[in-house]
Amino acid sequence: MGVPSFYRWLVNKYPNIRVKAIEEHIHGHCVDTSSLNPNGIEFDNLYLDMHGIIQPEDQSVIRPSTYEDVFTSIFEYIVRPRKLLYMAIDGVAPRAKMNQxxxxxxxxxxxxxxxxxxxxxxxxxxxxxxxxxxxxxxxxVFDSNVITPGTGFMYRLSKKPADYIESRMNGDSSWKGIQVIVSDANVPGEGELKIMSFIRYQRCLPGYNCNTRHCLYGLDADLIMLAIATHEVHFPILREDVLFEEQQPAFRSCSTTSNRETEPYSTESFKHAPVAKRPYEFLRVWVLREYIELDMQIADVPQNITFDLERIIDDFIFMCFFVGNDFLPRMPSLDIHEGAMDLLLTVYKQNFKNIGGYLVDMQRIN
Structure with a gap:
């Protein structure tokens, strides 16, 4: 679910939520994936929303398009999970998403x-x-219509992760202690929603460790909302720095156009493709939670209502849906470029008492 300009608004309002991801490159030597993570955090679980890998958000920037390049960049150089790797490919979407x-x-x-x-x-x-x-x-130009469950492209694509994982399991000892789950296009639901369903399922299991450190890779803005909706504290989002070109004017001129003479994103057509690589960054969800707690302080809270950060976060996500959503039409009068999010937050705080408290009650929903 792409929400136009939501990420830009978020990092401008809360600038410390994003930090540069350290990539460990050892020229001429293989990276020891059993060594400590280069970013100072030992991650338990890594989730990959494959949509951002299969189809880049910006087609003018050429990215590593074989699975080998992508996983080398993410798994070896940045995030090395110790327990679980979950790869989710978009399956059949809900009817409302299909209509859009x-x-x-x-x-x-x-x-x-x-x-x-x-x-x-x-x-x-x-x-x-x-x-x-x-x-x-x-x-x-890459035809986005081929990324539809049931196409020949998606059938061939579903086989690639399994082949790659099998080769790494046999050739890298650090992979043998990791549980790997691949949810391909045959499993209904969008990739990010399947990931969140799996996380919610984990949280319901007896003996679940609330200090489990998750990491989610993906570019869609809805991943930010979904991540904070899990109410997990240790949950950074790994993504490419989409604002990098604005800070480096000469960056885009260095990128060239690939020669796609065969099917889109086939291994052969991209084996020697030039790459204009964006740096990676972490969006720290726990810092965003602290920002929301500070920014959403309400002066006149009724005595019968206690301040609950988790319910404030649920209301924050609910208000975000009004500026962009894949399942409901966006309200024409609310545009992020015109300060819609700031207006919603201000009206919410001013009328918290008048509306009778929180907007969302997850206990009643459940």
Missing amino acids: LRSRQFGAANNDEIVEAEEDRLRKQFDMEGKLAFSKEECE
Whole structure:
């Protein structure tokens, strides 16, 4: 679920939630994955939302696209889980998400047809007027429609993680003590929702350790909301620094376009593809929880209501849904660019007493 500009608003309002991820590179030598994590935290569980690996958010930036490159960057250099690795590929989405996907896909296809027709009209006009026009080049752009459960691409994709894991289990001793779970496109639900369902299931098990250190990789903004919704304290989100290009103006000019002559993201087409790599960063959920606790202090709390940070967080997530959601239409009058989130938080604090307390009651929902 992409919420436009939500991440930018969040890091501008709460700047200390993000820190640069240290990547351990040893030139000419293999990294010892049994050694301590380079970022000072020993993670128990690592969850990978494969959507951000399969289809980058920004198609103009070329990324490592074979599983070997991606896992080397994440698993070996940054995060080395000690107990569990969970890989989730998007399965069949709920009906509400399907409706939004179809509307976006049909709209994009219609826009492409309009642009192509206008380009052909202008070329004919230039030819009649004797003007010089640039030669028409075929733009090989990744077709997002292939990332749909049931396609041949997704069938072939589902086999790749298993092959990679088997090779690492046989060739790396540090992998033998890790439980690996792959939820492919045959399992219904989006990748991030399957991950959260698994975490909630873990929390319900007897003997669950509340100090378990999780780490989630993914780019979608909804992962931030889902992570704090688990109410787990030790839960950083590993993601690429999407604001890196703004800080480095010359970065984008260094990236080149790959030659995709075969199927999108096939191993052969990307084996020697040039890579313009963004740095990784951690979004620290426990720091975000502290920010929310400080920012959501309510002056006039009724005597019959106690301040509960967990319920404040649930209300914060609920209000975020009004500015972007994959299952409900966004309210046209609320736009993050126009200060919608700050307005919602201010109105919430001012009217907390009038509305009778918290907006969300998870106990009644359960």
